[in-house]
Amino acid sequence: MPFPFDPNIARASTIPARLYVDPVYLELERERIFAHTWQLVGRLDQVRESGMFFTAEIGSDSIVVLRDGDTLRGFHNVCLHRAGPVAHGCGKRQTLQCKYHGWTYTLAGELLHAPEMEGVERFTPQDMRLRSVSISTWGPLVFANLDGNAPPLGDMLEDIPRRVEPFACESMRYVMRKEYELACNWKVYVDNYLEGYHIPVVHPALHKEIDYDAYRVEPYRYSSIQHAPLRPLPAGVTDRRYDPAAADVPEAVYGWVFPNLMLNVYMGQMQTNVVVPVAHDRTVVVFEWYASRPPADPATDPAWARLVEFSDEIQDEDVEICEAVQRNLRSRVYDRGRYSVKREQGVHHFHSLLHEFLT
Ligand code: FES
Ligand SMILES: [Fe+2]
Numbered sequence: 001m002p003f004p005f006d007p008n009i010a011r012a013s014t015i016p017a018r019l020y021v022d023p024v025y026l027e028l029e030r031e032r033i034f035a036h037t038w039q040l041v042g043r044l045d046q047v048r049e050s051g052m053f054f055t056a057e058i059g060s061d062s063i064v065v066l067r068d069g070d071t072l073r074g075f076h077n078v079c080l081h082r083a084g085p086v087a088h089g090c091g092k093r094q095t096l097q098c099k100y101h102g103w104t105y106t107l108a109g110e111l112l113h114a115p116e117m118e119g120v121e122r123f124t125p126q127d128m129r130l131r132s133v134s135i136s137t138w139g140p141l142v143f144a145n146l147d148g149n150a151p152p153l154g155d156m157l158e159d160i161p162r163r164v165e166p167f168a169c170e171s172m173r174y175v176m177r178k179e180y181e182l183a184c185n186w187k188v189y190v191d192n193y194l195e196g197y198h199i200p201v202v203h204p205a206l207h208k209e210i211d212y213d214a215y216r217v218e219p220y221r222y223s224s225i226q227h228a229p230l231r232p233l234p235a236g237v238t239d240r241r242y243d244p245a246a247a248d249v250p251e252a253v254y255g256w257v258f259p260n261l262m263l264n265v266y267m268g269q270m271q272t273n274v275v276v277p278v279a280h281d282r283t284v285v286v287f288e289w290y291a292s293r294p295p296a297d298p299a300t301d302p303a304w305a306r307l308v309e310f311s312d313e314i315q316d317e318d319v320e321i322c323e324a325v326q327r328n329l330r331s332r333v334y335d336r337g338r339y340s341v342k343r344e345q346g347v348h349h350f351h352s353l354l355h356e357f358l359t
Helices: 024-034 153-157 186-193 204-209 302-329 345-358
Strands: 039-043 052-058 061-068 071-076 090-092 111-113 132-138 141-145 173-182 216-219 223-229 251-257 261-266 269-279 282-291
Touching: 024 269, 024 345, 039 052, 039 061, 039 269, 061 132, 061 141, 071 132, 132 153, 153 251, 173 302, 186 251, 186 269, 186 282, 186 302, 186 345, 204 302, 216 345, 223 345, 282 302
Parallel strands: none
Antiparallel strands: 039 141, 052 061, 052 090, 061 071, 132 141, 173 282, 216 223, 223 251, 251 261, 261 269, 269 282
8 A cells, every 4th residue: 555755856756646546545545534634515604593504525424514503513414323314405403303213413412302212221312412523614614524633724724814815715705616527536636736837738828817937836734825926918918817907916826725625716706626536536526616796696797707717618628638647547558757846846745745644
């Protein structure tokens, strides 16, 4: 299982191809990475009133997040009786009732009522509670961590909140959601996200919008930030997608949090991307958009439609290259490559975290 990895990017080779094509690694990643890191699972507006709840999945673990008065709580969505689900979808209730035999729990997770259990020995409902999950929030986002001993969310977000402060993400409002399914390993998508090296070849239109020479990657401990100043608009040019003069902040900040969260902030909006592995060679990427001045109706707002259309165009280009790379990672002649010291520090940083968590 272990693989060699050099912490010095100038000497390092990329991680072995088998990590992308052998299903055994996904199990290992779920166990050692996804079960110990903060996962973006929902939005604060889904739990704004006491009793409101939503369910989510982290790997093969189903959880429920709810508001109990002023407190946000998270539980494994697994009944203590015979593992039925205690919540479905989202909604608002004052107790959680299992969908199987009706055991009922308080919003604090205590077993309130277990019908027809008279005569059962060493059974004390008042001592029984749903297994809890850690919950934390940043701005409009709700995170969960299956590991009760994990470091706090702030330790994983590191410098991102400070760096995006000028954009006022914390007060942005939810606009819409979109899911993309890709035939590649989740790490192929993350690798691709973590460098701007492919922009000139894969994204010619995006290349026109940002100042590629000034593009920077800043790796931290568990996160990294890519910084792309918008290219100034020369006089007479009108066909640009991003207009730096119209933006409150004339740059794009692409934050990434290990292992699978991206926060893209530019042009008065924040886009969260959660990269969800569904199989070793299938990935769903969930995009959610937030905006400081949300359109009344995103479906009919022309400026909003242009932003989404451009985002889709970039996404299509990434999907195509990621799927081609996944096919080639199975090639009999490829195992490991090298990194550009100038452009691929973010990828090397991700791989060093994979190495740390997996070996
Ligand atoms: S499994 Fe929940 S009540 Fe039986
Ligand atoms: Fe890309």
